[in-house]
Amino acid sequence: MDNHGGWMETAFNTRDPVYLQVVRLFKERIVTGLLAAGEAIPSRREIASLLKMNPNTAQRAYKEMEEQGLIVTEGNSPSRITRDEDVLRNIRSELLGEAVRTFMGSIRNMQVPLQEIVALVQEEYESDAQRRARKPGGEGA
Amino acid sequence: MDNHGGWMETAFNTRDPVYLQVVRLFKERIVTGLLAAGEAIPSRREIASLLKMNPNTAQRAYKEMEEQGLIVTEGNSPSRITRDEDVLRNIRSELLGEAVRTFMGSIRNMQVPLQEIVALVQEEYESDAQRRARKPGGEGA
DNA sequence: CATGGTGTATGAACCACTTAGTACACACAC
DNA sequence: GTGTGTGTACTAAGTGGTTCATACACCATG
Helix, strand or coil: CCCHHHCCCCCCCCCCCHHHHHHHHHHHHHHCCCCCCCCECCCHHHHHHHCCCCHHHHHHHHHHHHHCCCEECCCCCCCEECCCHHHHHHHHHHHHHHHHHHHHHHCHHHCCCHHHHHHHHHHHHHHHHHHHHHCCCCCCC | CCCHHHCCCCCCCCCCCHHHHHHHHHHHHHHCCCCCCCCECCCHHHHHHHCCCCHHHHHHHHHHHHHCCCEECCCCCCCEECCCHHHHHHHHHHHHHHHHHHHHHHCHHHCCCHHHHHHHHHHHHHHHHHHHHHCCCCCCC
16 A cells, blocks of 8 residues: 555645644544544654644644544554544544534525525535546545 | 614624624625615724724725625725626525535545435424524514 | 715734744663 | 654744734715
8 A cells, every 4th residue: 555544645724723634534534434443543753744744733633632532542652543432433423413513504694495405415415426436536445 | 773784693703704704794694685786884994893893804804895796885985785686696606505515525525325414404404493483583674 | 174984005913823843751673 | 772763742933814003095074
């Protein structure tokens, strides 16, 4: 594997703090099963190198994950994804719920009929699927 | 009317720039018909006072709207909502499309089935409606 | 013509985040 | 023990964008 576990293909936006985007990145990889409970993750310096960021930013992201109970670190061995199934289970609904609430909140004042919202979501969903089909994307496992 | 046209009831978040939130606020009021084509809007200093912000922030918001063709200003008379129907028509789909794209993009990597997304959206929609029912909210016109 | 309103311009101040630099304790391999 | 890797901690500096403070030109009104 020459893309170092798929970390390279990541693009960050300039709006949100990078360290939070890293946290989100890990959460998404956990949700999709790319990262399993108890699995070792790259060191701070390594992930910083892969993601082309300052090691301190990586450290901040890891610290944040540590505080959220997402990863655990003992001694100076590589940090690992937590084995707490409750925590892991909650990530998905947390991310999903947050996204839905943000979305609905952003259009709350516009009085959009539910039917129209659903239609737009479906439309975008299929449009997404098509984009995915054109570009192979990375489903290696 | 003692709430000065309904401007007072506005709450801003600390995440996004205030001036952009103001722009969005105007767009929403246009979409919902609270602001009509050609209608005069408050002066920079006035809106700043109503919204409790610095006049320069208001100025920046207005400048942004000016550049987007949303409002027009001639001389030192009050700025007005544009009469360009094309522009006005596009605001709704612009806001809506942007929201949907952001939402779907934020959950893209999680491989959530369309069915589940729709269910969550419906759920949040009804939950919203109930919140709205409890608190009268402001539908004065 | 002075006063008070308008829109406009400009530079300083501020703030969160990022980066940089350095340091320390620990552990494993040679 | 030396070297290299790990996690951790702290301070300082830089950066980009937002907001604040102030000033100016214009126009209407009295």
